[in-house]
Every structure is written in structure tokens, then in C-alpha cells.
Amino acid sequence: xxxxxxxxxxxxxxxxxxxxxxxxxxxxxxxxxxxxxxxxxxxxxxxxxxxxxxxxxxxxxxxxxxxxxxxxxxxxxxxxxxxxxxxxxxxxxxxxxxxxxxxxxxxxxxxxxxxxxxxxxxxxxxxxxxxxxxxxxxxxxxxxxx
Amino acid sequence: xxxxxxxxxxxxxxxxxxxxxxxxxxxxxxxxxxxxxxxxxxxxxxxxxxxxxxxxxxxxxxxxxxxxxxxxxxxxxxxxxxxxxxxxxxxxxxxxxxxxxxxxxxxxxxxxxxxxxxxxxxxxxxxxxxxxxxxxxxxxxxxxxx
DNA sequence: CTAGATGCAAACAGTTTGCGTCACT
DNA sequence: AGTGACGCAAACTGTTTGCATCTAG
Numbered sequence: 001x002x003x004x005x006x007x008x009x010x011x012x013x014x015x016x017x018x019x020x021x022x023x024x025x026x027x028x029x030x031x032x033x034x035x036x037x038x039x040x041x042x043x044x045x046x047x048x049x050x051x052x053x054x055x056x057x058x059x060x061x062x063x064x065x066x067x068x069x070x071x072x073x074x075x076x077x078x079x080x081x082x083x084x085x086x087x088x089x090x091x092x093x094x095x096x097x098x099x100x101x102x103x104x105x106x107x108x109x110x111x112x113x114x115x116x117x118x119x120x121x122x123x124x125x126x127x128x129x130x131x132x133x134x135x136x137x138x139x140x141x142x143x144x145x146x
Numbered sequence: 147x148x149x150x151x152x153x154x155x156x157x158x159x160x161x162x163x164x165x166x167x168x169x170x171x172x173x174x175x176x177x178x179x180x181x182x183x184x185x186x187x188x189x190x191x192x193x194x195x196x197x198x199x200x201x202x203x204x205x206x207x208x209x210x211x212x213x214x215x216x217x218x219x220x221x222x223x224x225x226x227x228x229x230x231x232x233x234x235x236x237x238x239x240x241x242x243x244x245x246x247x248x249x250x251x252x253x254x255x256x257x258x259x260x261x262x263x264x265x266x267x268x269x270x271x272x273x274x275x276x277x278x279x280x281x282x283x284x285x286x287x288x289x290x291x292x
Numbered sequence: 293c294t295a296g297a298t299g300c301a302a303a304c305a306g307t308t309t310g311c312g313t314c315a316c317t
Numbered sequence: 318a319g320t321g322a323c324g325c326a327a328a329c330t331g332t333t334t335g336c337a338t339c340t341a342g
Binding site for chain 1: 273
């Protein structure tokens, strides 16, 4: 029973209409393994609603992301960004303005996999995004909330 | 002196022709702060070569990335990917096939900023990409190198 | 009944490609 | 001289938007 009522509860909590399309998109994302793209979700949803529009899928993905029902895999999905800094370093990523600030490697405690881990993956390096709100945005927010 | 000869050395080492356009693009990327987009680089390069084509800028960025002269800020710059996994976790990212595998949070030693750090950034969470070669790709490579 | 959701097509942004001409090596 | 680079325009992919119609609340 929980699947349907989960969905309705989520919609109520976020002030969203519980439409059929929205529900199928939600269930499809939950059912797909890994990190599906909009196109993948669209293909899968069409098996249940052949007449659905790709725009509807995009609009609902956006809606779910904005209400925090789903997350984006990465904050870097936009256009290609070039990194000239050859020193190993990490990034501070602001969720508000999407700005990226370099963080020197020694500003972070060393990152390590627990030695129990293997899976045949050959590690080359660790790239850490410190996700949060930058100084500028948190000040701007403080003002707007007066 | 080193700037020009740096560039020529890089070109020789990577088997690239040392053209004027290529040099200006290289110098521009090195001079720009942060993580410029192709468009930003193009705008800046045009100050020195007004007739340059955007396609040339793109082609050269690709060339530099492929030869490792520059890096991409992130391996996630493609299309939007949706993450339904609500549990905190990290990612194994394969540089060869670009696949993304979830890594449970407890498979990594806890990530921490050194307490000296501040800059007014409000940290929400750490998103770690363990960058390397996945099992499938490393096996494929072993075979192709026979 | 009405705000918000859907479907369609057109618009857009970012990026790549084909091809004729030009320039490094 | 020949291979690869450039410039241009057209093509392409991923995504958003405007608008008329429909539907959940």
C-alpha cells in the first residue's frame, strides 16, 4: 500500500497536485537503478503512458528537484568548465549561486577508502565537493529574511 | 621568457602544431581565474584575435583536455542525472566509460575540513567522487593491450 | 471554479561536425 | 609538400518556454 500513499503524502507535503503523470514519473525514477537521465526516465515512463510529453517529464523532474524529493547527482551538470589549476585540490560548491571556489588539498583531512573496500576499482584520485552556501549568498539571504 | 617556450614545449610534447590561435587560447585559460566556460574563454580570446571562431576555441579546449594540458572541473558535466538514493553516499566515477557507481558513506573514512578553515562557507555536506578506472574498463584494457 | 498540470511545437544554449582554405613543420 | 588547424555554417543534443486545453483540489 505504501507506494501510492507515499506519493500522495509527498505531494501534499510539497503542495503539488497528485496527477497520474507525476505519479508514474515518481515511481519510475524510484524503480530505475543508478542515475537515470531525463531521456531514460522518459523512455521508461512511456511504457505506461505512451502519450506523455517529454516536456512534462522535464517539468516534473525540475519540480521534484526543487522540492527536494530527488537530488541531482552533481552540481556540475551544466556547461563544460576548464580547470587550469594543476595542483591537486577540491571545490567549495554553492548550492544557491552555483559558484565554485578552489579548496587546496591541505585544507581537508586526507580522504581514504576503508581498507575493506575493493570491487576492482582502480582509484586515481579523490575529488571532493564541499557543498553548501557561500559567504555572499548566506549574507544575501540574511538580508532578504530581514 | 618562459610563457612562450612553455607553450611550445607543451605542443611538441603532445605532437600539436603551435599555432597562434592555440597559443592565445592556452594563455587565456592560464590567465583566467576560477573555472571558465568555453564561452568565457572565447570572449576573452576575441580581445586578441577578433576573427577567431568559436568552433576553434571548442576544438582546442577538447585537444587540451585530451592531452591532459587542462582538466575538466567535473566528470559530471553532461546531461542532468537524477539521484533517487536518499541515503548519504558518494560516487565511484570511471574516467574511461563515465559510469557512476554509488559508494555507501561508511565505505569512506569520514571527510572533514581542517578546523582552521572558515571563509564563511556554510557546509551542508561532502560529495566525494572517487575517480579512477572501473573493473570492467581495466579488464577491457588489459585485453586490448594483450 | 480556478490554479496549476499537460501536450505540443517552437525556441534556446551548448557543443560538434563537414568542408573548403590556410599555415605549421 | 603534406598533415593538421582554421573559419564558417549547418547540424545536433539536451533543455526550456509559450500557449491552449484539461484536471485535481
